[in-house]
Amino acid sequence: MEFLGVIVLVVSFIFLLVIGVPIAFSIGISGILTMLVTIMPLPAATTFAQRMATGLDSFALLAIPFFILAGNIMNKGGIAIRLIDFARVLVGRWPAGLAFVNVFANMLFGAISGSAAASASAIGSIMMPELNKEGYDKNFSAAVNITSATTGLSIPPSNILIVYSLASGGVSITALFLAGYAPGILTGLGIMGMALAMFSYKHFGVKGMVRNVSKFLAVLVGIVLVAVGIYKVKSLVSPGAATAIYGGLAALFAGGFGFYASKHKQGAKRALRTFLNALPSLMLLVIVIGGIVAGFFTATEASAVAVLYALILAFVYRELSWKDLPDVILRSVKTTAFVLLLVATCIGLSWIMAYENIPQNVSEALLALSDNKFVILLIINLILLFVGIFMDMTPAVLIFTPIFLPIVTNLGLDPIHFGIIMVLNLSVGLGTPPVGSLLFIGCSVSEVKIETVVKPLLPMFAVMIVVLLLVTYVPEISLWLPNTLGF
Amino acid sequence: SHHKVLKLAHGLDPTHPVHKGMEFMAQRLAEKSNGQLTIDIYPSGQLGSEQQCVELLQIGSLAITKVSAAVMESFTPKFKVLGLPYIFRTKEHSFNVFDGEIGKELLLGTEEYWIRGLCFYDAGFRSFYTIDKPIKTPDDLNGLKIRVMKSQSAMEMVKALGGSPTPISWGELYTALQSGVVDGAENNPPSLYTSHHYEVCKEYSLDEHTCVPDVLIISTKVWNSLTKEEQKWMQEAADESVPVERKYWAESVEESLRVVQEAGVKIHYPDKKLFADKVQGLLNKYKEDKVLGDLIRRIEAVED
Amino acid sequence: MRQKIDKIIEIVLVALMSILVIDVLWQVFSRYVLSAPSSFTDELAGFLLIWVGLLGSAYVAGKNEHLAIDLLLQKMKGMKKRRLQIIINSIVGLFALFVMVIGGAWLVYTRFYLGVNSAALALPLGYVYLVVPVSGLLIIYYSIDNSLNLNIED
């Protein structure tokens, strides 16, 4: 019976996709057909209807429509332009500078909101018009946005890590949060590097690519060396000497900036003006981050506050009137709705998969292949990558944590480490066709097709998988920070 | 031979004492039926939240589920009585009510809602935990934002005690506590432990305001499809798992309190009478209710 | 008829979304400024999102804007293409009929029959789930309407 369910599921899903049935309905129809294998028609239809409706009854999901709405208001209200102008001053001199801005903004925003989907929609919809105006390839921009949005899932706070902690029944959330920093930042830097390489190759050929990427790596190594140096100062000299050294460094930095400003008066003036112009908009980030950290509101509520703040700013700038508002709202609802229908049908499909024990059976069969630690970790990673192709993150974490965690802890893996592996791994799946919430959101805000975004996505996935393998086989990347702080 | 498999889904994780109680029940049922009637357990909310699982029982796609009596309120209003603060004097008092006539009446009184109660599982006493302000008297709750479940009686109770009840979804609670969106929450010791809220909340005041049990329920459609003999095995297996679950629960409470104390949580034992006096007005209001009033008086009459 | 239905859904969607934003802002305001946390906003937000999501899905289905892999359609021309589009519309319509209309209606009916109310608002859950069959009916209407008005020039 279980075997029959898998066949019905896979065959019907592929068939429907190929003939061009909308993806959300393909998921729904293959889900209900699988249900009909074991459940009577009326209870099956009613259960699927219930799963679709209750799947949307989630407070955390609200962040998606709200950040999309805030982004649309900001676009219409002239806020985005001011933000991007400022960002361009900061990193515009790099080739692929705007792509860097996109990645950095996603790391920041995804970190705060804890939701990759909200981040991809908010940052994506703000950045895309500018990227297009600057002549960036739409598909390339979408790929950067889709993959970099996942960094917010490992950089804390992260709702998915909380879900993992609950599913694992005993892993410290604080430790998980601390463990997520380095892998998240590493992924972000990796995507920046790959974006730079792709951009340079297209515009300056192989030589330019090598030159730019070396420059990028040199800057990174420089930053790391300085950071390690500053960190080590404390243990090398007396507290008084350390304070003096830090003070000297700060003075040197300020003096350097002053010298630069006096040499490039025009540039410094413009930079300052752009900064002041962008300040009210940057305040949105301060209000969102500050509000969450100070405990005024939760991450989800912050998205509604963002809508309010964007609205106020847009009215102050007089670039939005009450008459425009229904249109902006309707456009946001449309973008949101197809994501929500996907969530709804995905929840129905995940339910019948869990009900039929399909994931368990598949992974048990695959794990029977070996008892070598490295091979098993590789198999688990491959299974999760495969699962991520078809399934959304939360149900995947809920279903696979209880199956895999006992296996990997027997192999001597730290459950904190495995949580990060799982989140990084399933992050790849959020962007892979046919089922990936980030893929859908990213394509929608950038107005590109899934078929065409796949090509620039592939090298980005390669970076993510390299980071995933690094984090899998070098536990210190995730465990160093929590271990240092006593977890 | 016809081999029947019943699906049981619930929201707890597999290390939870109530889950272990249900595993024992499943094992007893398999033994009694010689493997002809077995139960597959789906933990961790894989098949939906508690509220949703009850709906699936009514729809007929799920056979059995375990829910908090607080969730049963939306389906059968009588269950509201079990969520009232200080309705039970002691643990023994609550056990006598669950095991006795009133318990049976509540379990079987759900059949008109297409579900049938099998047994009550102990879910201990719920108490307040806060980030840094210990609750020693009800006055300490003044102005504190306390997270409650989405349930009217839970909100009324916290309000009566002087706190500001704040409904926040369970998944968002950890970060809400960490950033101070709410000042505290209330739950039993094993949940404080497994939710990791003890990493943030360092004061746990065992005022034991409510004693809301868990309920094991089966779809009447499934129940009626069982033979008389199978029904008997099922009920016996459930009944036999009750004392086993209580033992697991007691062990888990002890273990949880030990672990959270080691993690730096201070445990307080406030004078419960101060709290019970504060909610007297609320209880009196419910005593005027036609259905609940009678039930409250009957529960009060049960011995310890 | 089609334009009228579209207009009504648009107004309802904008209204629901606006209430949703106000609801969550009120939740923050009542808790942080008034220090009297609202008891219903959290639950109401979830219910409104169900409505926005499903009603919005029907609206987007009407506009033919749900994401699809339409490589096959792009390769086809004339009658063949028209036939495939009708088949796709019928498949979507059948799903809407079986799951959303029949399943959804039975869900709504049993919620009312069994008298199930929500936890915080004590709102009959039947009203919340009502959006499932309503959206299902709209999707069926749109699938039929879209099939009848296919432009076959390309």
Ligand code: NA
């Ligand atoms: Na995050």
Ligand code: NA
């Ligand atoms: Na995917």
